[in-house]
Amino acid sequence: MAIFQARTWLCRSFSTLSSKPLHVCVVGSGPAGFYTAEKMLKEHQEAQVDIIDRLPTPFGLVRSGVAPDHPDTKIVINQFSRVAQHERCSLFGNVTLGSSVSLSELRELYHVVVLAYGAESDRSLGISGENLKGIHSAREFVWWYNGHPDARNFNPDLKSTDTAVILGQGNVALDVARILLRPITELAMTDISNHALAALEESSIRKVYLVGRRGPAQAACTAKELREVLGIHNLDIKIQETDLLLTPADEEELKYSRIQRRVYELLSKAATSKPAHAGLNQRELHFVFFRKPDSFQESKDRIGYVSSVRFEKTVLQGVGPRKQAAVGTGQFEDTICGLVLKSIGYRSIPVHGLPFDNQRGIVPNNKGRVLSDASGNPTLFEEGLYVCGWLKRGPTGIIATNLYCAEETVSSISEDLNKGVLVSPSSTLPKQGGEDLRQLLHDRNVKTVSFSDWEKIDSEEKRRGSTINKPREKLATWEELLKTASG
């Protein structure tokens, strides 16, 4: 118990100020939200933590992002479930910040509001033809195969073309490529949504291009994901060996980055090894480097649809220590395809009344404390308002990154509490937290989904899955989700 001693004094010093509950609202039930809740509950014995989420299902991208063939990654749901079941924690599902309840209302009801609602939009390329049919964001595609209710009617056309281009070479791009190329019998045993499985079964896509604007030494993916995609059965991997040549600047980059080095080694090995069935397989994955998207061309036969992507070849230019950017060379080439998935990063959406840095797509903050001024004054804070996860740092990092991110935000909260910034004993109106939120939502006819309501969804999904040999079959429409939750 020694570990807790240092923390206990924090709690004690706070409880000498007030033994009343500290009402905390966490917006978003993804990893950032749950890790924040867990740490608040641990560090502050008087904290009452309410987690709201716009969906009737918790866990954020662990449910709607992490690939269906990565069940081990989702085991963290067990830990999050234990947090949700803590006696001082409540889940309010089906509650949207910005429509069910406003930010200013939440701040009135709670002493501490932590925004952890992630990034539910996309970076855009801003190039011509981007709105043609057949071009989608990877985010939508991922939501679709993972049964997110907002993507139930997404229905990408996988039957009119044999070629897909994926823009970007991060882990999301690799996930998406794997789902397009993995044998359907293997996917059928995962919790991939049935509507997606059916469409993939009929898919005519045989060739996938994974296109990066920089080189193999800068690929954004990690070794684990790369190893997996390289190991797909009956798949030919194509990498131009000339792309693997390293400049001194590349070598310098690799020297300092273990991840990049290991990714580069895997790519080199794949480029030079000749597996038994090379060239005989029906499916191909091409890693294409040094190409940046320039524009999308419209099909002559299918009006409104994409028929190719025009790429500009690039070279790398040093822009800082061990940092190189892609610059165009003025040489172009077209890649014919009928499906484009943009996997160049997610983007957060601001809500009314929240300072927002439009350029970086994040809430301006100092170690998790929301800054009033997006243009950077580091001393003006929004009292009682904090941020965590992708909304705080931008759309990068694995689940574990949010653990450290939450630790930082919670230590800022603890510091502020300790200084008496957040709860003055003489505060004008007592805050009631969840009690008042419940009333407000009731008055607005918002039907909240509690953790035990979610458990009904959970067991129904598992029941449906068990009849078809899957770990679960997700309920993928709002109607089904809400009906099952209230059943």
Next chain:
Amino acid sequence: MLNSRIARAGAWMVKELSRRKSISNYRAGYTQRINGQYLHPPWSSTRLGLGGMFQKPQYLSTVATNNTSEEGSEQKTISVTFVDKDGEEKQINVPIGMSMLEAAHENDIELEGACEGSLACSTCHVIVMDVEQYNKLEDPTDEENDMLDLAFGLTETSRLGCQVIAKPELDGIRLAIPAATRNFAVDGHVPKPH
């Protein structure tokens, strides 16, 4: 060397099997309310449904390890010291064959384990404090290295706690749990003591 490798592979298989079992156990008990007391201690294995997860089967591999160990010693546990992020030390006895992750959790030591030992998260990162002890460990597999790539504050002697299995040679090993805040900090932020 070979023997211990085999023993370890055995431990691995047993672990894999028991992990699957325990996960399905957990799933079965998923809807049960755990009375909200898990936070103290943070990882009580009985409450997590992890109880008995490794012990019995792992003792099987213990026997194998002991029989093949050079001295043929009868040692059943080894001493392991965890140094937490605040620098506090805790010495525990760990049965041969048990992973450091499980040992930590059985002893209320705050070591994360998001994927419950299935090599899919990197949160169980520990730093072996003595190079000599580090060298006594089997080399990490590609899969462990893939996860170590993503561990915060990676060092030359970093390992994943769920992959380090107690064996007699490791008696006295000291493991540091990296301080997350310090590692997360960028741009020269100086951490304050808690």
